[in-house]
Amino acid sequence: MQLRNHVEWALHCAAVLAALPEGHYLAARHLAELHGVPREYLAKALQALSQAGLVETTLGPTGGYRLARAPHAITFLDIVEAVEGKASSFECTEIRKNNPCRAKNTRPIKPCSIAAVMWKADKAWRDSLRETRLSDLIGMVQNEVDPETLKKTIIWISERI
Amino acid sequence: MQLRNHVEWALHCAAVLAALPEGHYLAARHLAELHGVPREYLAKALQALSQAGLVETTLGPTGGYRLARAPHAITFLDIVEAVEGKASSFECTEIRKNNPCRAKNTRPIKPCSIAAVMWKADKAWRDSLRETRLSDLIGMVQNEVDPETLKKTIIWISERI
């Protein structure tokens, strides 16, 4: 069970957008260059964020992406579900119905306790992701990147917005 | 992000094995028929359980699988990790190192808070799975399957062990 790398990309892009000065847009090609990932493919992840209403976009030169809500109002879960979907990680294929001993006139099968346990764990995962907001990142990430790189990056971005 | 159906199969097989009378083995082909899944492929999942030490096997006629420990001592997490692996669902590909502004003589990158949040959520998922034991299932599942089918199934199994 592996999350797609769209998740990592989307989280990083959201973190960058959260640090953008008010009102400015950053284009997909810059986000792609900054993270060293294929531009056309990253665009798909960004479009997923857009469809989920997490970012808003504008066209033309100086166009691009910016957050649609304050970083405080966007959780990790919002981003993960935007690109990865809301479907549970456990999908029950109802193999019970294949039981050769199954009585013909049985009442309709309802989800059992095996599925319930798996779905509960999936919920615990999502609940955990919901606890952290984009705003929680801002201070942290800046402490983790070395000052020289951070400074350069801020300038690099400021030249492109 | 989707769990392989090996997980569902392994859980169902473990549930059946947990209900088996003491000391008896049930062969892979019977487990496959009971669940209506391809025998050779299910065998892979069962072998994963074997390698994880959750079941023990014996060869020859009357051979097959049985639990290696009491149902009370086997958690959902044991089974899920046996077939799905212990690797986190979030794999960091270190895209930070692609930053064109990154200073050359930077100190080695250590995992950041983005990864920490994702790993924490993965841990929450595993913690939840660890809470339920195979023994918790026994009563539940029997209440969920209709009595007629349950009775037939018990007989069906008893003829094959």
Place this chain on the structure above:
DNA sequence: CATATTACAGATATTTAATATCTGTAGTTG
């Protein structure tokens, strides 16, 4: 208005992982 630039949907291609089957080996039972 003309041009360059953007997001975006949809189609397509490539690569990787999941699913499924097959083969041969060795241990076990009667």
Place this chain on the structure above:
DNA sequence: CAACTACAGATATTAAATATCTGTAATATG
């Protein structure tokens, strides 16, 4: 010995992830 089992390893098939391409409509700038 004969029939049956688990099991590892190779192989084939199918689905999904990854990546690219094309065309369209919107927007800013000169």
